[in-house]
Amino acid sequence: MGTPPPASAAAPARPAGADEWTGEGHRGVTDAVHDALLELLMSRGVEPGSALRTQGLADRLGVSATPVREALARLEGTGLVVRSARRGYRAAPLLSAHELVQLVDVRLLVEPGNAERACARADDTFVARLHVAVERQRHAPTGPGYSGFKDYLAADWAFHELVAEGTGNPFIVRTLDSFRGFVQRLHQVEQHVPDAAESVAEHEAIVRAFEERDPAAAAAAMRVHLEGVLARAAPD
Structure with a gap:
């Protein structure tokens, strides 16, 4: 399956164009956040099982917490993100x-x-x-x-x-x-x-x-x- 890329920071780098997100429609902001988080998870920017803090991700991306929560909920449906009542969102473990x-x-x-x-x-x-x-x-x-x-x-x-x-x-x-x-x-x-x-x-x-x-x-x-x-x- 290849060599894993090195892990980096626990939040994605701020994508180009993020400064303009506040002027877009709500769906556009959520889609942009979703894409940024998907790249984070697929590139192993956080290790599998690591916590995904909503406010920390929002601060890094320069958006409110609402589109981050919505994007995480969408990613939960794909299996890339898991959520528990006590621990919040985490990056899913690798498939066994x-x-x-x-x-x-x-x-x-x-x-x-x-x-x-x-x-x-x-x-x-x-x-x-x-x-x-x-x-x-x-x-x-x-x-x-x-x-x-x-x-x-x-x-x-x-x-x-x-x-x-x-x-x-x-x-x-x-x-x-x-x-x-x-x-x-x-x-x-x-x-x-x-x-x-x-x-x-x-x-x-x-x-x-x-x-x-x-x-x-x-x-x-x-x-x-x-x-x-x-x-x-x-x-x-």
Whole structure:
């Protein structure tokens, strides 16, 4: 999974443009704070399990405590942040090997079915959208650090979101979205994405099954991809 970056201060560096946040709408402020805290957590700016003090983060970012609390609540939903009644918010611990297996197991229950159903409904326009998604992933940078590979992660996940969208079932899309934060956590210890070439190739195999309008092959290719993700993330 790569060498962990060194830990830094317990709060994120003040992002560029933070002085203008007070002039933005409330949602824009919360989104900006969310992005700053996400980068902090993914880049190991605080160690897993460390406290996240709302007022301290607000002071560092130059905003009120309200958008910080809202951003932390959103991040709690992704699994990157945990909260307890007595201890407040903390950075989540890294995924254990057992949790990693459980995460991929859930995806194996859901995503091959997504691919099969989406392939059965696909037309040429949808297949073209899949090709665009793969090309975006292929050309996205893979490091160094989270700031260097966050666009790659977004492109990778967008492919899976598009397949889910292709099922025509919004509840499937929402189910998949609930996995996103946990999938991001796979990359918390990395300086580079180590398996980009393999992932792109596996996505291409899924798209070929869509081109051939072969739902069973699409499901099988998605399963091979997810099993590959698990093998590469936990080779032992």
